[in-house]
Amino acid sequence: MSSSIDFDEAFSVLFLESGWREPIGPVEALRRWKSFSEDCLDGFPWDVDDYNNDLTLRTRLAETLPRLEEEGYDAARRLAGKIEESDSRVRVVLRCESFLGFPEDRWWLRRTPIYASKDFCIEFREAYGVDIEPKSRFDDDKREIARMKAAGMSALDVLIHVRAEGWYVSTNSGLFFRAFREAFPSVRRNRKLVLGWISGEVEEPMLRSSFSEHR
Incomplete structure (x- = not known):
């Protein structure tokens, strides 16, 4: 199987090819998604652009990791397991079925938080017409x-x-x-x-x- 260094390079290349704006490795991608899940549990405190960037990161992970697994990278499977750990935590908060045009397997795009910081709630309501309980x-x-x-x-x-x-x-x-x-x-x-x-x-x-x- 490929080495971890090869996996890091392959991961970064696929992310850039998918439209991600800057080089990113698997460790940083995992850190960011884990941080997002923790932020959501505490009541997301950042703005809507930050929120959407994190959702885009999760979408890129969903597109990239299966391809890397198919290419024989065991590290991709292990990373997917760690991503799922954060998924299970953030699902507790992302529970409102707000954007039904997205499929269930893109639940992070389909659902919205049941609570978040006050400023985020105001901005999200203005942008999408979705009400969220202000709590953080x-x-x-x-x-x-x-x-x-x-x-x-x-x-x-x-x-x-x-x-x-x-x-x-x-x-x-x-x-x-x-x-x-x-x-x-x-x-x-x-x-x-x-x-x-x-x-x-x-x-x-x-x-x-x-x-x-x-x-």
Whole structure:
């Protein structure tokens, strides 16, 4: 049978031939689909374009893996099994039969989430006329951040507290920065340092110093 290196190359080539815009290997494809399934379980927090990109990824996997299995790549069969593990998780959320023009074996295109973040629900409703219940861990954290701000907690103290307590948003730099920016839109000078601190590129003393300078 072909080596794992050969499989990685064959996988990437087929994905590019299918119209995928950039090189991607099986490890990254699996990571992205697993991340999508976890995002959906938590209440999808990104926008509709992100959602559709992930669905396109799953469609490409459905088209590519059978071809690679037919060509004798055992790694394709193993990858398909791992993809199915994430499938079984995300099916718990993708349950609304919204787009019946797609066949059942393309269930990720046929069905929509039963819940997601508020902004996603609004955007999805405007784009497709499909209602989704607004419910997500991202929105829960945003509400709690707004509550702390209303109680008088400073932007710096909120940042430190959210990370120290290991909130949901603190596990993803993009979500963390979005939640902070929406709660504290007037804090502009420090945003670059805040993003650097969130992503681990800036140490806490430098962040504290920056906020002290702009009081």
